[in-house]
Amino acid sequence: MNDLIRRYGVTITALMCLLVAFWLVMLVVVPNITLFEQSFRPYLPVVDVGGPKDVYSLRNYAKVFDGSIERSFFGIPYMIPVHVMTFGLTIWYSIVVTVACFALAYPLAFFMAKIANPKSLPTLLLLLFIPLWVSEVLRAFAWWIILAFKGPLNALLLAIGAIDEPVRWIVGYDGVVIGLTYAYVLFMLFPIYNAISSLDTNQIEAADDLGAPWWKIHLRVVLPHAKPGIASGCVMVFMLSAGSLLVPSILGSTTSQWFTQTIDQWFKDALDWNTASAYAFILLLLCTVFVSIALKVFNVKLSDIAK
Amino acid sequence: MHKLRMNLARLYMGLFLVFMIAPLAVMSGAAFNDNRLPSIVPWKGWTSRWFEAMINDDRMMVAFGNTLVVAVAVAVLAVIVGTASAILINSISGRVRTLLYSMMISTILIPGVVIGISTMILWTKMGNAMGTEFFLFNPGLHLSVLGQVSYIAAMVMLLVLARLQSFDAGLEEAALDLGASHAQVLRRILLPYLYPAIGAGGAVAFFQSIENYNVTQFTRGGMDTLTVYVFSMVRSGVTPAINALAFLLIMVTLVLALIYEINRRRLARVEAEREAEARRATALEEAI
Numbered sequence: 001m002n003d004l005i006r007r008y009g010v011t012i013t014a015l016m017c018l019l020v021a022f023w024l025v026m027l028v029v030v031p032n033i034t035l036f037e038q039s040f041r042p043y044l045p046v047v048d049v050g051g052p053k054d055v056y057s058l059r060n061y062a063k064v065f066d067g068s069i070e071r072s073f074f075g076i077p078y079m080i081p082v083h084v085m086t087f088g089l090t091i092w093y094s095i096v097v098t099v100a101c102f103a104l105a106y107p108l109a110f111f112m113a114k115i116a117n118p119k120s121l122p123t124l125l126l127l128l129f130i131p132l133w134v135s136e137v138l139r140a141f142a143w144w145i146i147l148a149f150k151g152p153l154n155a156l157l158l159a160i161g162a163i164d165e166p167v168r169w170i171v172g173y174d175g176v177v178i179g180l181t182y183a184y185v186l187f188m189l190f191p192i193y194n195a196i197s198s199l200d201t202n203q204i205e206a207a208d209d210l211g212a213p214w215w216k217i218h219l220r221v222v223l224p225h226a227k228p229g230i231a232s233g234c235v236m237v238f239m240l241s242a243g244s245l246l247v248p249s250i251l252g253s254t255t256s257q258w259f260t261q262t263i264d265q266w267f268k269d270a271l272d273w274n275t276a277s278a279y280a281f282i283l284l285l286l287c288t289v290f291v292s293i294a295l296k297v298f299n300v301k302l303s304d305i306a307k
Numbered sequence: 308m309h310k311l312r313m314n315l316a317r318l319y320m321g322l323f324l325v326f327m328i329a330p331l332a333v334m335s336g337a338a339f340n341d342n343r344l345p346s347i348v349p350w351k352g353w354t355s356r357w358f359e360a361m362i363n364d365d366r367m368m369v370a371f372g373n374t375l376v377v378a379v380a381v382a383v384l385a386v387i388v389g390t391a392s393a394i395l396i397n398s399i400s401g402r403v404r405t406l407l408y409s410m411m412i413s414t415i416l417i418p419g420v421v422i423g424i425s426t427m428i429l430w431t432k433m434g435n436a437m438g439t440e441f442f443l444f445n446p447g448l449h450l451s452v453l454g455q456v457s458y459i460a461a462m463v464m465l466l467v468l469a470r471l472q473s474f475d476a477g478l479e480e481a482a483l484d485l486g487a488s489h490a491q492v493l494r495r496i497l498l499p500y501l502y503p504a505i506g507a508g509g510a511v512a513f514f515q516s517i518e519n520y521n522v523t524q525f526t527r528g529g530m531d532t533l534t535v536y537v538f539s540m541v542r543s544g545v546t547p548a549i550n551a552l553a554f555l556l557i558m559v560t561l562v563l564a565l566i567y568e569i570n571r572r573r574l575a576r577v578e579a580e581r582e583a584e585a586r587r588a589t590a591l592e593e594a595i
Binding site: 003004006007008009011012015016017019020022023024027028029030031032034035038104107108111112115116122123124126127128129130131133134135136137138139140141142143144145146148150151152155182214235239242243244245246249250260263264267273276277280281283284287291302 | 312313316319320323324326327328330331333334337345346347348387388391392394395398407409410411412413414416417418419420421422424425426427428429432453454456457460476479483488489490492493514517518520521524525533534537538541542549553556557560561564567568571
């Protein structure tokens with residue numbers, strides 16, 4: 001701090017501190033505290049706000065457990081609250097998306113970092129960047145066209161005889177998973193690519209010379225080295241998927257509800273901001289827990305993720 | 308065996324590129340299909356009427372303008388805040404640094420839905436508490452800007468911080484010793500060094516802002532941005548006018564990418580020639 005003052009003087013230093021304080025306090029901390037506080041208040045008509053009925057309670061959180069529906073698991077029927085189910089499915093399918101992204105991105109990242117001709121690499125990277133610059137809503141829309149019941153994908157699959165009748169992709173979670181994987185696979189690719197690039201190729205060659213089969217080289221040499229990149233990619237993809245509102249809304253249907261859509265409905269349709277806050281807080285809590293677990297499992301620090 | 312695996316890797320690379328590019332191609336193609344619904348099958352012949360429909364769609368043009376204004380505002384604010392944060396983080400150490408740094412990074416991981424709702428609630432509540440009708444406290448695109456800056460600033464901060472780490476602080480010492488004022492040190496020494504990172508940060512912020520849906524959706528009031536508008540069109544009565552717009556945006560991206568690529572190749576060639584020249588010169592010297 002003294003160093004800053006010596007270099008840039010008191011005024012500029014104070015200005016910089018003010019800017020940072022504005023960001024962290026006014027745009028991050030205070031809004032989240034307000035959200036937390038609001039989530040315990042009941043939804044009241046304007047005249048009653050601040051009145052005797054305006055007391056803190058856990059009722060908004062309890063709404064998650066309202067409205068049970070019947071489901072069956074391997075033939076065993078059970079009752080589950082509909083929002084809990086949405087929540088569980090959101091997490092489950094976000095994990096599916098994360099795994100799919102990893103499976104798609106890892107071989108490519110290795111190819112780009114270790115096999116591809118370094119001269120053609122910048123062109124390759126540029127080609128991969130193009131979809132990233134096209135906005136997310138348009139990418140989801142593109143898949144909406146492709147996956148439509150009478151769309152190109154069904155037409156193609158019918159033409160080559162892979163299926164006998166058109167598939168309804170949008171019903172259920174297929175469309176959502178495909179769309180999210182497409183939208184976020186690059187967030188998995190680039191961290192892993194960066195991590196593998198820093199691996200000394202001699203290590204791979206040494207393992208190869210000593211007779212290790214190719215899968216063992218990956219398991220014992222490449223994967224451990226790429227761990228921070230993998231952790232970073234997994235955290236990013238999971239968070240983006242679980243927090244996505246656009247893709248599930250466009251590529252899903254009523255049978256594939258995403259938890260963010262439930263929050264959106266409380267906020268926009270029911271106009272009950274307090275319950276929406278409670279649900280948003282649950283989502284935030286989940287994300288924090290997930291990141292902490294992921295950091296523990298991969299044994300990396302939060303500051304490594306940002307690289 | 309090795310050869311086979313190499314070819315498989317190339318094939319995979321090709322398939323992946325197709326996977327990434329094909330949806331964009333399908334979307335662009337649908338812009339030229341003379342069909343009421345956006346699709347490339349069945350193909351009913353070429354038309355350019357969707358481009359006319361796009362230009363005549365006033366709401367879309369307003370939304371497009373709004374998007375640009377928001378994106379520029381976000382880029383400017385995020386660059387200022389992000390750069391200041393990077394300089395501050397770079398010059399402190401210990402626990403405070405860890406705490407501040409973790410807070411900044413964590414904003415990237417907060418779901419957009421949470422940012423949107425919390426920003427909206429805070430500012431409208433403040434307005435209610437003060438009993439003012441001042442525009443700042445009503446829902447609107449200015450709240451979207453604030454919400455977006457809250458996490459986009461962190462991305463700018465990371466870019467600038469990375470560049471700061473290779474900065475030689477001795478330059479500033481020298482300038483101070485030679486009698487430069489504090490403002491001069493900042494303006495003439497530090498900022499010029501940071502310009503590449505600041506430029507990259509501004510571009511990232513601009514594109515991130517255009518992409519944003521979650522924050523905007525909750526804070527926008529009744530205003531449209533392009534993302535929100537396209538979304539509402541897809542939900543209710545979509546026409547290929549969107550495809551026409553998408554095609555134009557993809558073309559702009561392609562042209563920018565092409566310019567970048569040509570420029571990069573030219574620089575690489577110049578560099579290679581210079582190296583060759585240097586090698587020839589050394590060889591000549593040794594010969595003499």
